[in-house]
Amino acid sequence: MNKNTNIAILGAGASGLLSSILLSQKGFHVTIFEKNNKVGKKLLATGNGRCNVTNYNISLKNFYSNSNISLIEKNITNFSYEDCKTLFNKLGIEFKVVASGRAYPLSLTSSSIVDILEYEALKSGVKIELNHEITDIKYQNKKFTLNKNLHFDKLIIATGSIAMPKLGSSESGYQFAKQFRHKLIKPVASLVQLVSNNKHLEVVSGVKIEAMIDNQRGDFLFTKYGVSGSLILDLSRKISKQLQTQKTVKMSVDTMPDFSFDTLVNMLTKRLEHLKDKELNLWLDGIMNKKLAKYIMLNSNIPSHIKYAKFLSQKEIINIVKTIKNLQFTITDTKGFETCEVCAGGVELTQINLETMESKNQKDLYFIGEVLDVDGDCGGYNLHWAWSSAHTLAMNMQSKTK
Numbered sequence: 312m313n314k315n316t317n318i319a320i321l322g323a324g325a326s327g328l329l330s331s332i333l334l335s336q337k338g339f340h341v342t343i344f345e346k347n348n349k350v351g352k353k354l355l356a357t358g359n360g361r362c363n364v365t366n367y368n369i370s371l372k373n374f375y376s377n378s379n380i381s382l383i384e385k386n387i388t389n390f391s392y393e394d395c396k397t398l399f400n401k402l403g404i405e406f407k408v409v410a411s412g413r414a415y416p417l418s419l420t421s422s423s424i425v426d427i428l429e430y431e432a433l434k435s436g437v438k439i440e441l442n443h444e445i446t447d448i449k450y451q452n453k454k455f456t457l458n459k460n461l462h463f464d465k466l467i468i469a470t471g472s473i474a475m476p477k478l479g480s481s482e483s484g485y486q487f488a489k490q491f492r493h494k495l496i497k498p499v500a501s502l503v504q505l506v507s508n509n510k511h512l513e514v515v516s517g518v519k520i521e522a523m524i525d526n527q528r529g530d531f532l533f534t535k536y537g538v539s540g541s542l543i544l545d546l547s548r549k550i551s552k553q554l555q556t557q558k559t560v561k562m563s564v565d566t567m568p569d570f571s572f573d574t575l576v577n578m579l580t581k582r583l584e585h586l587k588d589k590e591l592n593l594w595l596d597g598i599m600n601k602k603l604a605k606y607i608m609l610n611s612n613i614p615s616h617i618k619y620a621k622f623l624s625q626k627e628i629i630n631i632v633k634t635i636k637n638l639q640f641t642i643t644d645t646k647g648f649e650t651c652e653v654c655a656g657g658v659e660l661t662q663i664n665l666e667t668m669e670s671k672n673q674k675d676l677y678f679i680g681e682v683l684d685v686d687g688d689c690g691g692y693n694l695h696w697a698w699s700s701a702h703t704l705a706m707n708m709q710s711k712t713k
């Protein structure tokens with residue numbers, strides 16, 4: 312029965328490749344159309360070339376949507392970390408899990424994921440059409456016609472988002488969704504570096520610390536243009552959205568979260584006793600990175616005539632600690648779609664049957680992966696959504712009733 316059902320998948324990325332294998336194994340005739348000259352170009356770039364496949368601590372709280380996120384609860388619980396691991400083990404991929412729960416292929420190379428998915432797809436009988444961009448879809452006589460002359464019973468949109476267009480991302484999935492009367496939540500860049508107009512950033516550029524913002528701790532990197540690091544990437548979704556309606560966003564960073572305000576005041580006051588003859592520029596060396604120390608001083612309103620620590624008053628000590636604990640940034644922009652890892656926004660969820668991934672507007676049309684309005688934290692969550700939505704679709708796909 313399944314053999315009589317021809318399925319087209321648009322996009323040989325994470326979700327497209329996995330769904331093609333699972334559907335082909337169920338006996339469906341599957342063809343993938345990929346605009347790039349090879350499969351999985353974005354997958355190759357994931358996890359700095361190591362591919363953070365999933366996370367040991369998968370939970371709904373790591374996912375976001377403009378719709379109620381509990382809509383995807385079953386997709387996540389029915390495809391847990393263990394399910395993901397079992398599936399990839401079957402394909403021949405062993406996982407290495409690091410302290411943060413991030414899971415990588417044991418080879419620590421993303422190409423092993425891409426190679427194995429491609430190999431398995433071809434072995435299962437999937438036809439992969441490379442350099443084949445789909446630009447036109449028509450639905451007539453219960454068939455989808457692609458690019459005017461390719462006919463299919465069912466169509467799966469797995470075209471991803473517009474994050475990092477150089478890897479193949481395009482707007483086409485969004486356009487096709489609109490064509491079938493789907494509502495689109497305007498995508499914004501997420502997991503992206505932030506641009507700041509703070510002065511003197513060149514002084515501190517390249518310094519990486521563990522910082523805390525809004526009670527969230529993580530890696531924080533100062534750059535010439537602004538800020539980066541995993542803490543920033545995780546907060547970027549919220550800030551990207553705020554920048555849609557306001558010109559700038561204020562951000563306060565605790566650069567020494569292990570120390571309370573009072574502890575630092577005491578520490579610096581004592582330091583004043585035995586290091587009073589030290590030049591101000593060097594006075595915080597030994598407490599923090601010297602470039603950061605210079606930047607903190609530049610932002611602490613210390614009168615320019617004060618050159619040595621011994622001339623600091625208690626008021627100035629308090630100002631320095633305020634800067635350390637509440638380093639202020641004015642964020643003016645993100646680095647945008649060109650560099651972001653994912654998009655927040657996409658095809659709205661309430662018009663999708665999330666038990667099958669089928670459109671509620673158009674029978675036999677399906678959406679999986681990042682084209683949908685679901686995004687996750689840094690740490691393997693976005694690929695987990697690609698795998699879990701592909702898995703939901705494949706497990707529930709029924710043959711076309713003629």
Ligand SMILES: Cc1cc2nc3c(=O)[nH]c(=O)nc-3n(C[C@H](O)[C@H](O)[C@H](O)COP(=O)(O)OP(=O)(O)OC[C@H]3O[C@@H](n4cnc5c(N)ncnc54)[C@H](O)[C@@H]3O)c2cc1C
Nearest residue numbers: 322324325326346357358363445471479680681691693694
């Ligand atoms: C640099 C970088 C690093 C990342 N690292 C991680 C990580 O370590 N862990 C993690 O969980 N997530 C990571 N992500 C996010 C993750 O890669 C994506 O969420 C995931 O690949 C989305 O899968 P997808 O199948 O929806 O889309 P994609 O994997 O983007 O695949 C979509 C495919 O569709 C093709 N396509 C688009 N339009 C058409 C068309 N009209 N016709 C034919 N083909 C078309 C594209 O060329 C592309 O190959 C990273 C992203 C980037 C950019």
